[in-house]
Amino acid sequence: xxxGYVSGEVWRLETGATSHVGNVRSQNEDSYxxxxxxxxxxxxxxxxxxxxxxxxxxxxxxxxxxxxxxTSAAQLLADCEARLVSANNRLQSIARQRGxxxxxxxxxxxxxxxxxxxxxWSGDSRIYRIRGFAIEQIxxxxxxxxxxxxxxxLTTAEAQTWPHRNVITRAIGARDRPxxxxxxxxxxxxxxxxxxxxxxxxxxxxxxxxxLASYNPPQRACDLLVSLTLERGATDNVTVIAVRIGxxxxxxxxxQTGDTWGAASE
Numbered sequence: 001x002x003x004g005y006v007s008g009e010v011w012r013l014e015t016g017a018t019s020h021v022g023n024v025r026s027q028n029e030d031s032y033x034x035x036x037x038x039x040x041x042x043x044x045x046x047x048x049x050x051x052x053x054x055x056x057x058x059x060x061x062x063x064x065x066x067x068x069x070x071t072s073a074a075q076l077l078a079d080c081e082a083r084l085v086s087a088n089n090r091l092q093s094i095a096r097q098r099g100x101x102x103x104x105x106x107x108x109x110x111x112x113x114x115x116x117x118x119x120x121w122s123g124d125s126r127i128y129r130i131r132g133f134a135i136e137q138i139x140x141x142x143x144x145x146x147x148x149x150x151x152x153x154l155t156t157a158e159a160q161t162w163p164h165r166n167v168i169t170r171a172i173g174a175r176d177r178p179x180x181x182x183x184x185x186x187x188x189x190x191x192x193x194x195x196x197x198x199x200x201x202x203x204x205x206x207x208x209x210x211x212l213a214s215y216n217p218p219q220r221a222c223d224l225l226v227s228l229t230l231e232r233g234a235t236d237n238v239t240v241i242a243v244r245i246g247x248x249x250x251x252x253x254x255x256q257t258g259d260t261w262g263a264a265s266e
Contacts, residue, residue, distance in 0.1 A: 011115060011187055015041065016219030017241040018226045022199060022234035029053035030197050030239040031061040033109075038067045039076060041241050042109035043125050045197040047102070047171055056091055056105035056173050063087040064109065073113040077182070080111055080120055084178050091173030104171035107180075108139055108195050110243060117193075118184040122170045126201060128209060130192040135210040138183055138193075142170035166198070191245040192218075196225075199238035203229045218242035 015036055021028040029046030031054075044060040046053020063083040070076035084107065095103045106123025119127045124141040143166065170179040192213050200209075204225060212228070213221045222240045229238045 011112070012246045013039075013112060014218050014244045014246060015242065016217065016222040017041075017239075018219075018222040019239040020226050020230065020234070020237070022237050023230060024233075024235045025237055027054060028237045029057055029105075030199070030237040031057035032239050032241060033061045033064050034241060035065060035067065038069050039112040040064055040067050040080065040109060041193075041195055041243055042107060043195045043197050043239050043241060044108075044172075045106045045123070045125050045199070045237070045239070047104040047106070047168070047174075052094070052098075052103050053105065055094070056103050059090050060084070060087045060105055060107050060172055063090075064107075070113055073111075073116040073118070073184075076111050076113050077118050077120075077184075080109060080118075081180070084120075084122075084172060084180060088172050088175075088178040092176065095173065102174060104173040106142075106168065106197070107172050110193050110195055110241075112187070112243075115187050116184065117187050118182055120180055120182045122172055122178060122180045123168045124166070125195070125197050128194040128196075128206070130194070130210055130213055131188060131190075133210070133214060135206050137206070140181065141168075142179075142181070143168050187245050189245060193241075193243040195241040195243075197237060197239045199234065199236035200225060200229055200240055202236060203232040203234065203238075213242055218244050 015034055017032055017034050019030055019032055031044045033042040042064050044057035046057040063086050067079050091103045095101055106125040108121040108125035108127050111118040119138045121139045124143050127139040129136050129138050172178050212224045221242050225240045226238055
């Protein structure tokens with residue numbers, strides 16, 4: 001799996017990624033992208049219960065994989081948004097050819113340029129940040145359950161067991177225009193970002209993610225998180241990417257990695 005470094009103004013980025021079909025599903029509808037050179041990491045989860053979820057997630061990853069190394073943070077964000085619009089258009093076209101069936105996917109993407117980061121997402125695939133041994137969910141789930149929590153009609157605890165908690169309200173390909181959300185900020189040394197499909201968070205809680213990601217290198221952290229999910233039943237496909245921020249070394253400044261994208265090994 002991918003494990004590489006790239007240095008911008010001051011940062012080195014070490015990455016890991018793991019994906020698995022799980023213990024129940026026969027097909028992996030998750031796809032992922034690790035493009036360290038371009039500063040893009042993404043997880044896409046094809047919508048369960050709809051046609052061609054694997055096609056939908058692959059389409060998003062294919063589009064994002066076309067992003068080249070940017071010259072500014074603004075260019076990187078604009079390119080990402082344009083690629084998601086293109087993926088949405090492609091999926092809408094395929095849906096029309098198939099008689100109007102819904103073909104959609106979540107997406108959660110981390111963008112990094114020098115000391116700047118942005119998180120872009122649609123759906124319930126998540127982006128976490130670990131900073132100072134505390135974990136924070138950066139993304140906000142686009143689900144019916146989260147919407148009811150925001151309206152005060154459900155508590156957070158009630159939302160975890162609500163019957164329709166997995167019904168998403170936004171997805172790439174589901175509407176004429178993609179509905180995405182974005183948060184940006186400044187990186188700090190030792191930040192760790194976790195990008196994952198809901199196959200992980202259905203079985204592993206935030207404190208467990210914090211512990212495994214904080215005390216293991218990124219690739220091992222991803223492997224351990226997926227292994228824990230499998231031990232607990234893995235009722236869905238599961239995909240995890242970890243990105244750790246660190247100061248550059250002389251050797252790592254000169255290193256660059258290529259792109260990696262795909263779905264799970266079984």
